[in-house]
Amino acid sequence: MDVRQYLDSTYLKTAEQAGISEQKNTEVVKRTIQEAIDFGFKLVMIRPEHVALGREMIDKTASKVLVGTVIDFPLGLSSTDKKLAEAEKAIADGADDLDFVVNYAAFKNGDVTSVKEEVLKGTSLGLSHHKTVKWIIEVAALDDLQIARLSALIKNVVVSNFKEDQYANVFVKSSTGFYKTANGLPNGATVETIVIMLENACPLPVKAAGGVRTFAEAQDMIKLGVKRIGTSSAKAIAEGKISEADY
Numbered sequence: 001m002d003v004r005q006y007l008d009s010t011y012l013k014t015a016e017q018a019g020i021s022e023q024k025n026t027e028v029v030k031r032t033i034q035e036a037i038d039f040g041f042k043l044v045m046i047r048p049e050h051v052a053l054g055r056e057m058i059d060k061t062a063s064k065v066l067v068g069t070v071i072d073f074p075l076g077l078s079s080t081d082k083k084l085a086e087a088e089k090a091i092a093d094g095a096d097d098l099d100f101v102v103n104y105a106a107f108k109n110g111d112v113t114s115v116k117e118e119v120l121k122g123t124s125l126g127l128s129h130h131k132t133v134k135w136i137i138e139v140a141a142l143d144d145l146q147i148a149r150l151s152a153l154i155k156n157v158v159v160s161n162f163k164e165d166q167y168a169n170v171f172v173k174s175s176t177g178f179y180k181t182a183n184g185l186p187n188g189a190t191v192e193t194i195v196i197m198l199e200n201a202c203p204l205p206v207k208a209a210g211g212v213r214t215f216a217e218a219q220d221m222i223k224l225g226v227k228r229i230g231t232s233s234a235k236a237i238a239e240g241k242i243s244e245a246d247y
Contacts, residue, residue, distance in 0.1 A: 006227070
């Protein structure tokens with residue numbers, strides 16, 4: 001099994017979050033992009049302000065690595081119009097994949113209508129530009145029933161409004177990796193949450209993000225049925241090493 005083609009190698013920290021200068025943070029971004037090129041990962045997942053850099057570096061090497069970015073990250077609280085504007089800028093800068101943070105807070109508060117609207121419009125924008133769209137539901141902020149219902153909501157919007165041959169380009173994704181949990185509980189993908197997502201998102205693919213740090217864990221997720229894995233431990237996973245990364 002070549003896990004590299006499942007891996008979205010991820011670096012999403014700001015300089016402030018990383019506790020380093022802007023210059024050093026950009027160096028980390030460049031190193032992450034270069035690693036993705038060198039190892040042949042499926043994608044490099046970087047913040048919107050770094051998309052143009054990623055596009056330039058990858059195009060120079062004629063690499064097949066995709067450039068992904070996050071939209072309305074990490075809280076997902078912005079209006080649909082703001083999400084769309086951010087996505088349009090990322091597309092213009094050369095992003096291949098758009099990972100939107102769904103407004104899971106609105107969903108938890110019962111505002112299903114606005115969530116359906118942003119999923120419909122965000123997906124339509126991405127697909128109309130031949131991009132892959134992923135909807136991050138933030139499983140650590142939800143209980144099992146909410147995970148099931150939000151995964152099904154996204155699935156139903158897509159199945160009701162788009163063609164079957166487009167389903168493979170719309171993912172339900174587990175986590176931002178930035179959600180703060182209490183008592184050291186997992187803030188990313190677990191086997192239990194991924195199973196719920198797979199059962200309720202089908203026929204849409206699922207991306208497991210957050211908490212996958214070893215080759216064995218990556219294998220387990222792939223065997224469950226995920227099509228992508230978001231991780232800051234892609235290099236360690238590819239080399240069969242244990243990572244101490246926090247995402």
